[in-house]
Amino acid sequence: MNKIPNRQAICQTLLKHAATDKSIFALCSDSRGSASMSPFFQRFPGQSVEMGIAEQNLVGIAAGLASCGKKPYAFSPACFLTTRSYEQAKIDCAYSDTNVKLIGISGGVSYGALGMSHHSAQDIAAMAALPNMRVYLPSDRFQTEKLIEALLQDEKPAYVRVGRNPVEDIYREGACPFQLDKATWLRGKGEAVRAAIIACGEMARPALEAAEALAEEGISASVLDMYCVKPLDREAVLEAAGLADIVVAVEEHSPFGGLGSMVAQVVGEYCPKRVKCLSLPDAPVVTGTSAEVFAHYGLTGEGITRTVKELLS
Amino acid sequence: MLSWELRRDVLDIIMAGGGGHIGGDMSVLNALLVLYKNHLRITPETTNDPDRDRFVLSKGHAMEAYYAVLCHRGFLDLDDVKARFNKCGSPYIGHPNNKLPGIEMNSGSLGHGLPVCVGMALAGKRDGRKYRVYTILGDGELAEGSVWEGAMAAGHYKLDNLCAVVDRNGLQISGPTEDVMSHEPLRARWESFGWHVLEVNGDSIPELDGAFSQAKSLKGKPTAIISRTTKGFGSPLMENKAEWHHHLPAAEEYEAIKKDFEKGKGAAARE
Numbered sequence: 136m137n138k139i140p141n142r143q144a145i146c147q148t149l150l151k152h153a154a155t156d157k158s159i160f161a162l163c164s165d166s167r168g169s170a171s172m173s174p175f176f177q178r179f180p181g182q183s184v185e186m187g188i189a190e191q192n193l194v195g196i197a198a199g200l201a202s203c204g205k206k207p208y209a210f211s212p213a214c215f216l217t218t219r220s221y222e223q224a225k226i227d228c229a230y231s232d233t234n235v236k237l238i239g240i241s242g243g244v245s246y247g248a249l250g251m252s253h254h255s256a257q258d259i260a261a262m263a264a265l266p267n268m269r270v271y272l273p274s275d276r277f278q279t280e281k282l283i284e285a286l287l288q289d290e291k292p293a294y295v296r297v298g299r300n301p302v303e304d305i306y307r308e309g310a311c312p313f314q315l316d317k318a319t320w321l322r323g324k325g326e327a328v329r330a331a332i333i334a335c336g337e338m339a340r341p342a343l344e345a346a347e348a349l350a351e352e353g354i355s356a357s358v359l360d361m362y363c364v365k366p367l368d369r370e371a372v373l374e375a376a377g378l379a380d381i382v383v384a385v386e387e388h389s390p391f392g393g394l395g396s397m398v399a400q401v402v403g404e405y406c407p408k409r410v411k412c413l414s415l416p417d418a419p420v421v422t423g424t425s426a427e428v429f430a431h432y433g434l435t436g437e438g439i440t441r442t443v444k445e446l447l448s
Numbered sequence: 449m450l451s452w453e454l455r456r457d458v459l460d461i462i463m464a465g466g467g468g469h470i471g472g473d474m475s476v477l478n479a480l481l482v483l484y485k486n487h488l489r490i491t492p493e494t495t496n497d498p499d500r501d502r503f504v505l506s507k508g509h510a511m512e513a514y515y516a517v518l519c520h521r522g523f524l525d526l527d528d529v530k531a532r533f534n535k536c537g538s539p540y541i542g543h544p545n546n547k548l549p550g551i552e553m554n555s556g557s558l559g560h561g562l563p564v565c566v567g568m569a570l571a572g573k574r575d576g577r578k579y580r581v582y583t584i585l586g587d588g589e590l591a592e593g594s595v596w597e598g599a600m601a602a603g604h605y606k607l608d609n610l611c612a613v614v615d616r617n618g619l620q621i622s623g624p625t626e627d628v629m630s631h632e633p634l635r636a637r638w639e640s641f642g643w644h645v646l647e648v649n650g651d652s653i654p655e656l657d658g659a660f661s662q663a664k665s666l667k668g669k670p671t672a673i674i675s676r677t678t679k680g681f682g683s684p685l686m687e688n689k690a691e692w693h694h695h696l697p698a699a700e701e702y703e704a705i706k707k708d709f710e711k712g713k714g715a716a717a718r719e
Binding site: 181182184187189196197198199200202203204205230231233 | 556
């Protein structure tokens with residue numbers, strides 16, 4: 136079992152580059168521990184900024200730094216970063232077009248039983264609705280590293296959501312195909328299948344598990360790791376949908392305005408097929424660890440398998 | 449003299465565009481003019497120079513005053529602004545647009561300028577650059593919590609390369625600021641956040657000029673200039689009237705305001 140959460144992979148990637156690229160800055164809102172960014176703050180104090188518990192300020196100041204040529208990475212729990220500082224993300228980052236990378240840590244229901252205040256089930260919808268804001272939910276630590284490496288190369292704003300807990304590896308060291316803004320095929324590329332499963336973030340792993348379980352029962356399924364929710368890789372969505380009888384989108388998000396909505400929009404317009412969106416409910420989720428919450432709402436390999444079989448029966 | 453000519457430009461821009469925030473434009477104009485003319489080290493040729501001074505108009509709705517000053521300083525063309533302000537497809541909108549030369553950041557949503565300027569000032573400190581960072585806030589804007597988050601951080605990081613002007617005209621859209629949400633004791637509030645505070649009559653160009661000069665010599669803390677101004681300054685028709693926050697002058701009002709500005713210009717010439 137992998138022990139490195141995606142947030143730690145971000146820190147390691149930034150550490151690797153910050154020695155030679157002095158424009159890389161990390162900002163935290165009393166969140167350096169939960170962001171796994173303490174090593175960065177210790178090693179590069181001149182490139183670290185502590186904001187205290189003030190997420191609006193975190194994002195506004197990051198935008199000011201960016202306008203002076205810095206590459207700020209602003210870390211805060213996704214729940215606070217995407218709603219409390221939404222106005223700053225809109226005006227200071229997206230609208231002013233500043234090179235701010237917003238890193239939402241402990242996203243989705245990572246905080247489990249801490250309750251709805253700490254859940255970010257709306258972040259994809261919120262951030263994706265901002266013109267000029269990109270939204271990424273990398274699946275595992277290897278893809279997270281590739282994503283951050285790519286984002287270090289550009290000068291546009293972006294929102295990245297990662298979870299709190301380590302997730303099982305999907306890729307391997309040296310075997311993580313990655314192209315920015317292109318989804319990664321995990322299974323069944325170019326094959327006619329019964330079901331196309333499109334997932335992002337922590338849901339990529341159960342999507343893959345479901346496809347494997349379905350295959351054992353003779354039901355073919357393709358799997359797309361759609362880490363790039365915006366800009367959505369429409370080409371890949373249509374390729375997957377075109378070769379499948381049904382499409383299943385899986386996300387750790389509200390039923391509205393997330394990956395499922397976007398996939399349904401594209402498939403409905405260009406390649407009408409039945410689309411099932413598996414998500415969290417439009418309600419505060421049941422109390423439990425994130426694993427328990429996922430199990431409760433069928434956001435597991437088993438749950439996805441069950442859904443696909445029901446839809447095909 | 450010049451400030452009265454720019455007041456007339458502001459009026460004409462508003463009339464040409466069919467709208468604007470004339471009351472706040474008139475109260476903030478002197479600060480913008482003095483800053484750009486005598487203190488801010490930026491020219492149309494140095495808008496990308498890493499050592500340029502930075503300015504963000506946090507009270508972004510005073511855009512027509514900002515247009516008048518940017519045109520006067522050669523960043524924009526006044527005839528073009530008048531021809532296209534508020535028009536379909538125009539870059540000249542009612543709030544700062546950083547696609548235009550000389551405008552660093554978009555604003556319009558209040559409470560944004562100060563945190564952004566804290567980031568700019570922090571970058572300057574970390575890089576050892578000598579540039580200064582300025583912002584102008586409205587007084588009604590001070591009710592936004594993000595202003596005080598920014599003030600707190602600027603004090604914490606001792607950003608003496610940062611200067612924030614509060615255009616203290618005492619009025620906001622609903623009426624007197626002290627009735628809507630009180631800000632006094634304003635000096636004590638800024639001081640308690642770790643700022644030097646200067647208070648001036650912001651309708652006086654020499655007083656503002658002196659404050660900007662003094663702010664450069666104040667070390668160890670950022671400086672707030674409380675600029676006590678008159679909303680609608682320059683025409684008794686508008687002065688100290690909240691309803692002139694964004695009132696579009698009728699034809700006869702336009703003529704009366706023009707005459708008042710001519711009087712002001714004449715009086716300035718005699719001084």
